[in-house]
Amino acid sequence: MNVVEMLGISKQFPGILALNNVDFDLKEGEIHGLVGENGAGKSTLVKILTGVIKPTAGSILIYGSKVSKWDISEAYKYIGAVYQERELVPFFTGLQNLFLGFEISKGSFLIEREMFKQANKLLNRYKIEVPLDIPVNELSPGQQQMVTILKILFRNPKVVVFDEPTAPLSLSEKKSLYELIKNLKAKGVTILYISHYLSEVLDLCDRITVLRNGIKVSTVESSKVTEDELIELMIDKSIKEQYPKECVELGEIVFEAKNVSFDKMGIHDVSFNIRSGEIVGFAGLVGAGRTELARAIYLGKKFDRGEIYIFGNKFVSKSSWHSIKNGIVMIPENRRTEGLILDLSIKENLTLPVLKNLSNMGFIAESVVAQISERIRERLSIRCSSLRQMVRTLSGGNQQKVSLGKWFAGKAKVWIFDEPTQGIDVEAKREIYQIMGDLAKNGAAIWFISSDLKELVAISDRIYVMRKGKIISEHQRPFNEAQILRQMLGGEEF
Amino acid sequence: MIKKEFGMTSFFAKYGTIAALILLFIVFSIMVPGFLSYSNFINILRQMSLLFILSVGFTMCLIVGELDLSFANVASLSSVVVAKLIVSGLNYLISIVIALSIGASIGLFSGILVTLVGISSLITTLAMGIILSGVTYMYTKGVSVYGHMPAPFLQLGRGMIGSIPILVIIMFIVLIAAQVFVKQTRFGRYMQATGGNRTAALLAGVNVTAYKILGLVFSSLGAAFTGILLTSRLGAANPEGAAGFLMDGFATALLGQTVISVGRASPIGTFVGALLVGILNNGMTLLGVPYYVHDIAKGVIIILSVVITSIHALKLERA
Numbered sequence: 001m002n003v004v005e006m007l008g009i010s011k012q013f014p015g016i017l018a019l020n021n022v023d024f025d026l027k028e029g030e031i032h033g034l035v036g037e038n039g040a041g042k043s044t045l046v047k048i049l050t051g052v053i054k055p056t057a058g059s060i061l062i063y064g065s066k067v068s069k070w071d072i073s074e075a076y077k078y079i080g081a082v083y084q085e086r087e088l089v090p091f092f093t094g095l096q097n098l099f100l101g102f103e104i105s106k107g108s109f110l111i112e113r114e115m116f117k118q119a120n121k122l123l124n125r126y127k128i129e130v131p132l133d134i135p136v137n138e139l140s141p142g143q144q145q146m147v148t149i150l151k152i153l154f155r156n157p158k159v160v161v162f163d164e165p166t167a168p169l170s171l172s173e174k175k176s177l178y179e180l181i182k183n184l185k186a187k188g189v190t191i192l193y194i195s196h197y198l199s200e201v202l203d204l205c206d207r208i209t210v211l212r213n214g215i216k217v218s219t220v221e222s223s224k225v226t227e228d229e230l231i232e233l234m235i236d237k238s239i240k241e242q243y244p245k246e247c248v249e250l251g252e253i254v255f256e257a258k259n260v261s262f263d264k265m266g267i268h269d270v271s272f273n274i275r276s277g278e279i280v281g282f283a284g285l286v287g288a289g290r291t292e293l294a295r296a297i298y299l300g301k302k303f304d305r306g307e308i309y310i311f312g313n314k315f316v317s318k319s320s321w322h323s324i325k326n327g328i329v330m331i332p333e334n335r336r337t338e339g340l341i342l343d344l345s346i347k348e349n350l351t352l353p354v355l356k357n358l359s360n361m362g363f364i365a366e367s368v369v370a371q372i373s374e375r376i377r378e379r380l381s382i383r384c385s386s387l388r389q390m391v392r393t394l395s396g397g398n399q400q401k402v403s404l405g406k407w408f409a410g411k412a413k414v415w416i417f418d419e420p421t422q423g424i425d426v427e428a429k430r431e432i433y434q435i436m437g438d439l440a441k442n443g444a445a446i447w448f449i450s451s452d453l454k455e456l457v458a459i460s461d462r463i464y465v466m467r468k469g470k471i472i473s474e475h476q477r478p479f480n481e482a483q484i485l486r487q488m489l490g491g492e493e494f
Numbered sequence: 495m496i497k498k499e500f501g502m503t504s505f506f507a508k509y510g511t512i513a514a515l516i517l518l519f520i521v522f523s524i525m526v527p528g529f530l531s532y533s534n535f536i537n538i539l540r541q542m543s544l545l546f547i548l549s550v551g552f553t554m555c556l557i558v559g560e561l562d563l564s565f566a567n568v569a570s571l572s573s574v575v576v577a578k579l580i581v582s583g584l585n586y587l588i589s590i591v592i593a594l595s596i597g598a599s600i601g602l603f604s605g606i607l608v609t610l611v612g613i614s615s616l617i618t619t620l621a622m623g624i625i626l627s628g629v630t631y632m633y634t635k636g637v638s639v640y641g642h643m644p645a646p647f648l649q650l651g652r653g654m655i656g657s658i659p660i661l662v663i664i665m666f667i668v669l670i671a672a673q674v675f676v677k678q679t680r681f682g683r684y685m686q687a688t689g690g691n692r693t694a695a696l697l698a699g700v701n702v703t704a705y706k707i708l709g710l711v712f713s714s715l716g717a718a719f720t721g722i723l724l725t726s727r728l729g730a731a732n733p734e735g736a737a738g739f740l741m742d743g744f745a746t747a748l749l750g751q752t753v754i755s756v757g758r759a760s761p762i763g764t765f766v767g768a769l770l771v772g773i774l775n776n777g778m779t780l781l782g783v784p785y786y787v788h789d790i791a792k793g794v795i796i797i798l799s800v801v802i803t804s805i806h807a808l809k810l811e812r813a
Contacts, residue, residue: 338691339694352683
């Protein structure tokens with residue numbers, strides 16, 4: 001019996017087809033794994049399943065009958081989702097959180113005893129152990145997750161979705177989560193389990209669905225597939241020729257880190273180098289420490305051990321402006337909240353870092369500002385009606401060009417690109433790769449962080465793989481994509 | 495790619511303040527005898543000059559994205575400090591410099607608490623305001639300060655050049671200086687960037703800590719200067735002399751954020767705000783409207799201007 005059936009689901013976002021004619025079903029009482037690379041369409045599928053977004057095409061069947069209107073409140077009746085960010089009131093106890101909005105009361109007075117009784121029933125039914133009488137912010141991440149799950153089970157859902165549930169958990173907490181999931185299955189609850197950790201998925205799930213570029217590759221019985229076979233299914237081989245890699249003569253080492261550690265951030269003993277003309281990719285999962293490492297160096301956070309060299313000279317940054325002065329620049333991950341000042345104009349954004357050189361006794365030379373901005377606009381073909389236009393009104397791709405364009409007026413040597421193509425359309429992506437290629441040709445050293453393995457493999461000269469705050473390997477062209485992916489994901493031990 | 499907005503709300507968001515100003519002007523011209531005259535016009539400008547100088551400092555604070563609830567208390571303190579020093583016989587220029595330095599130090603101290611210690615500016619400056627109010631009483635023992643003040647000092651607040659009060663001239667000098675500073679120097683640009691998006695500004699190499707502190711220093715400095723001018727105008731100082739400026743200052747600066755482009759503070763916008771509040775005060779006084787109605791009108795103005803900015807902000811988020 002299928003609890004949920006999704007037929008011919010497509011989702012079109014501006015410039016991107018996130019899901020393309022996907023058929024997907026959940027059998028009653030199964031544990032179903034959902035895997036795929038970043039951008040494969042996993043979260044889009046889950047959002048459609050939970051009614052958060054509407055599909056462009058396709059239909060949803062519940063117990064075999066078609067649902068005419070599928071939205072959050074309809075999905076709520078059948079499906080509960082455990083996301084990483086927990087929806088708990090921090091200083092409420094587990095019990096208060098559990099009964100929030102459903103308090104048992106006599107008149108206006110709460111009856112705690114009755115609520116405890118009901119909560120205990122629930123705890124016993126699913127064999128969960130978690131204290132419900134202390135504020136949840138005093139609980140461990142795993143215990144907080146248990147309270148969240150309990151809150152969902154309280155509604156008696158048919159399907160429970162787990163989205164990367166083990167990321168914040170300790171080993172023993174993971175074990176109790178797996179126990180719980182198996183108990184749920186035994187009680188007839190259907191589980192959808194999304195994780196990057198393939199060994200986990202293989203051990204836990206009955207069936208596994210693999211998504212790739214918005215297409216369902218296949219749904220397999222987990223007993224009939226190995227981890228390597230899963231990885232092969234996840235990798236897209238057709239994509240490489242879409243982004244031709246230009247060959248550039250490599251020069252001297254521009255940037256070098258030797259055994260750098262930021263203990264507080266969990267970054268240990270990181271050593272790498274970037275040559276002039278080279279694009280060096282950093283692969284890894286979100287939370288592997290790639291962004292944290294780049295930011296800490298750029299912002300001049302104090303490192304606990306190690307050395308950094310620029311053109312062979314020892315360098316200790318004190319602040320972002322100190323890094324910029326020494327030729328290191330950064331295009332941050334989230335352009336709208338970190339890369340741009342949305343309510344300033346294009347030219348004001350483009351010249352912000354070099355304003356010191358464009359002003360005399362503090363007064364800005366507006367004609368020079370306009371000239372330089374115009375040159376950058378032409379070079380990056382930023383499409384706008386005027387350079388006085390507010391950046392807020394630009395499209396995503398053009399915003400990204402402004403975000404990186406602001407470094408073109410300076411003398412940057414090391415360019416840190418953090419997820420530069422996130423959320424922009426295919427055409428704009430191609431332009432960004434082109435810009436990065438041109439920079440490399442002109443001798444820049446490019447530090448390229450991306451969660452999209454396809455693009456990393458396509459345009460990098462070398463790739464470092466990071467996991468849990470460490471660089472675990474270095475890869476040369478031609479890349480073995482499957483091997484990189486395997487190292488990124490890592491065999492998560494039970 | 496470029497979204498054009500039409501409709502009533504965006505019209506009011508864009509031109510509402512100016513429209514209100516014109517409307518108010520016409521209504522008072524018809525209803526109030528003597529409103530439409532050169533002497534009353536000069537009168538309005540003189541009455542609003544102190545309010546403007548105070549509010550333009552606060553505007554600098556808004557530009558870097560912080561609030562200041564202590565400016566009225568800074569103005570009162572500065573007012574009695576300069577009065578006591580001068581009455582005690584100290585040279586008036588030195589007295590002015592001392593009062594300004596005290597103002598700047600207060601802003602610096604609040605700025606350090608806000609940026610380096612990380613207390614919100616709302617709480618920091620609220621507490622600072624209360625402390626300063628106590629300090630002012632302690633310093634004056636609660637009584638007004640008066641006595642002999644040299645003529646040149648009194649000229650600041652009372653003198654005329656031709657038929658124009660010196661206060662009005664000072665106001666226009668401050669307006670032009672502040673507007674040029676914000677729009678045409680890199681320091682002003684950095685302040686706007688800091689208030690616009692702190693993280694982005696930091697990543698672009700702007701020393702956001704320094705510019706946040708600078709915003710608070712300007713706010714206190716403007717207030718201290720206002721206090722000095724107040725003493726000069728009255729020839730005396732009162733420990734609560736500038737208390738009434740808190741509401742008017744807020745009304746003015748918040749109104750100012752709705753003038754040129756919604757949600758962005760600027761000296762010229764604050765000038766329009768001060769003009770509106772000035773005309774409102776003047777017209778209502780001439781009409782014989784009781785003082786408590788003034789307060790109601792100003793409260794309504796604050797709410798309206800904030801409503802306009804938040805509607806506009808919502809629209810931008812959705813766009």
